[in-house]
Amino acid sequence: MTPLVTIRDLDKSFPGVKALKKARFELLSGEVHALMGENGAGKSTLMKVLSGIYRKDAGEICIEGVPVDIPSPRAAQDLGISIIHQELNLMNDLTAAQNIYIGREPKRAMGLLLDEEALNRAAAEIFERMHLKLDPRVEVGKLTVAKQQMVEIAKALSFRSRVLIMDEPTAALNNAEIGELFSIIRKLKTEGVGIVYISHKIDELKEISDRVTIMRDGEYVGTVSTATTSVDTIISMMVGRSLTETKTEVPDLSSHDVVLEVRNLHRSNVILDVSFKLRKGEILGFAGLMGAGRTEVARAIFGADPLDDGEIIVRGKPVTIRSPQDAVRLGIGYLSEDRKRFGLATGMDVAANIVMPCLSRFLSKNIFLKTRAIRETARSYIRQLRIKTPSDAQEVRFLSGGNQQKIVIAKWLARDCEILFFDEPTRGIDVGAKNEIYKLLNTLAAQGRAIVMISSELPEILRMSHRIAVMCEGRLTGELPAEGASQEDIMRLATQRHSLTTNTLNAATRGSTT
Structure with missing residues (x-):
């Protein structure tokens, strides 16, 4: 099968920096292909060249085997390539539909008036294709970050994109929202859309991607199957060395001076009676x-x-x-x-x-x-x-x-x-x-x-x-000594609502070093 995208020997330089050196990449139809590497490895630069934001200095880009030139984002869109940046590019005061079709709005009355009905109908069709329940008429500024992300995807699909590039798409999403995003990605895969997924979160990549390409210092390192490659191997390919995960030693800091203490902080309904101490040499x-x-x-x-x-x-x-x-x-x-x-x-x-x-x-x-x-x-x-x-x-x-x-x-x-x-x-x-x-x-x-x-x-x-303070809905719901604490202990406190009782709080904070 001819790859949807093939990049060979791509070079790109900026003043004082060689960002890409003979970089390579391949994307198949209906594939989620993760792109990984340390910061500065060249991932985003490579994708900005593919999406027309940067011009390549040398090398070749082929779409379905045909060499192409991509001098601008508009040229990329004409080729069916769209990029969703980590920082969303939406206008908060416009509706979802208006954001999707801005500059391409359907017109009526000999092209003099905006056809809002047709605009909303077109946006609704894309949302239906994505299995997304969203009113096209809602102002984007009133949506959660996750829903704004979905509007960006809908905007990309409105250009009939065959290639969708996602740069750190889950950076500001919670677990439920990530699940929603992954459902849409899987739906797009079945339609033959090729997705480039840039992320540092290896657990996500293990769940959603088919292959992983690793870059280091602007160069291609290798491409591996996600399912058959261990996390340690991927990390080693990224950094060129093995990383040791050592837990910080937890010294007894109870005799250290308290350098900061806050008592009963209150602000509207976002900070509710928060008190804690911070000692010299401590990581709280x-x-x-x-x-x-x-x-x-x-x-x-x-x-x-x-x-x-x-x-x-x-x-x-x-x-x-x-x-x-x-x-x-x-x-x-x-x-x-x-x-x-x-x-x-x-x-x-x-x-x-x-x-x-x-x-x-x-x-x-x-x-x-x-x-x-x-x-x-x-x-x-x-x-x-x-x-x-x-x-x-x-x-x-x-x-x-x-x-x-x-x-x-x-x-x-x-x-x-x-x-x-x-x-x-x-x-x-x-x-x-x-x-x-x-x-x-x-x-x-x-x-x-x-x-x-x-x-x-x-x-x-x-x-x-050294010590862990946990908050929920504006309140400090407990403190834990780091030694012996678990993710379950933290999540228990992080989900305790306003009905928290004094006995529960005392039990949760027992052993605190404050």
């Missing part, structure tokens, strides 16, 4: 389901969102934090789960991002920048955190997700923050980069920094935490 894991209120607690302590009530105590002294500037002055840093939106100035270079929180230190006479000192500081953290970048002058947007995350960490270290909130620190980064982030967190804790780590990955929480 914050677990819970989506919407549990973990991020809201971190943002409130950091001054990004206002509190209605409650007390924050830093190093034994009650403090008032009305803004992030107040928090930073107190030695508190916050690494947002959305690093591109809240953590980085992606259009600026590495050095500028690293020194941004402490820029006043690099001013001469409060006017002139000490450029040499900025570069020396940036290079010091590049070496210390092993940030992969051609130079400190490289724009951050050209770096991989793992290296961008390290830059966010570097900027708070440069500001000498003693208390650090890490919100989903490994979201969207590969297993090799995860290991490096884990080692870095352990090093920071060993140096005496106090860390709150918010994560939706229970194995990550269990591996990294």
Whole structure:
């Protein structure tokens, strides 16, 4: 059978970076073909070339055996190739149907008026094909992220796509929503659609994909059958080495100073009477389901969102934090789960991002920048955190997700923050980069920094935490010592509703080191 897509010897370079080197890929009709590799391996670049976002420097792309040129996204769509990016490209104030057919709306009255009836009918037909119950007239901004993802898929199918590229499609979905997405993917497979599935979640790939192609450093490593290849083999192919999964030792920190204490925090209906302590040198894991209120607690302590009530105590002294500037002055840093939106100035270079929180230190006479000192500081953290970048002058947007995350960490270290909130620190980064982030967190804790780590990955929480706090519906439902805790223990607390009794809470928190 002639492959639906064949890519041979593809090259692509950016200033200072060889992103693809003789890359290869093949996709069959009715196949889910996973594309894996560490951040910076070239996965997204390869797919952006296939979808017309980037032009190739060399190599060949064939559709059903016929060589093609893909100079633009429009040319890709004409060939039946669509890409769904990790960051959804929808307009919240428009309806689902309007988003699907924007720029291609059916018209009436000699093409002068929009035919809303025909528009909604066409969208409804696609939803029916997907077995999706969704009103075409609903505003996209009122939909969950999962439903917005379905609208993106419907938009791709409206172009009669034969090739559908999904880049980290489940990054913001819960288990039920992932199941819904997988049902639609399986339906598309039966219709002969070829799906390229980019993800770091190997358990998902084991469930949904037929084959896996692995890339490393912009080059093709190999293609294997998902069903007959072990997870360890796939990881080894990705990173070029074996990774050891070691659990953080859980020292007794009960004698360490409490550097942060919060009492009875309250904000509307998203934070309800939350209290906890954080000790010097401790990693406190914050677990819970989506919407549990973990991020809201971190943002409130950091001054990004206002509190209605409650007390924050830093190093034994009650403090008032009305803004992030107040928090930073107190030695508190916050690494947002959305690093591109809240953590980085992606259009600026590495050095500028690293020194941004402490820029006043690099001013001469409060006017002139000490450029040499900025570069020396940036290079010091590049070496210390092993940030992969051609130079400190490289724009951050050209770096991989793992290296961008390290830059966010570097900027708070440069500001000498003693208390650090890490919100989903490994979201969207590969297993090799995860290991490096884990080692870095352990090093920071060993140096005496106090860390709150918010994560939706229970194995990550269990591996990294000294102590685990669990939230449900805005409340802290319990704390567990990490030693001896299980995923079942965490999920039990993460699903305890407002009817939680005092006896149940006491039983769940027995053994806490607070």
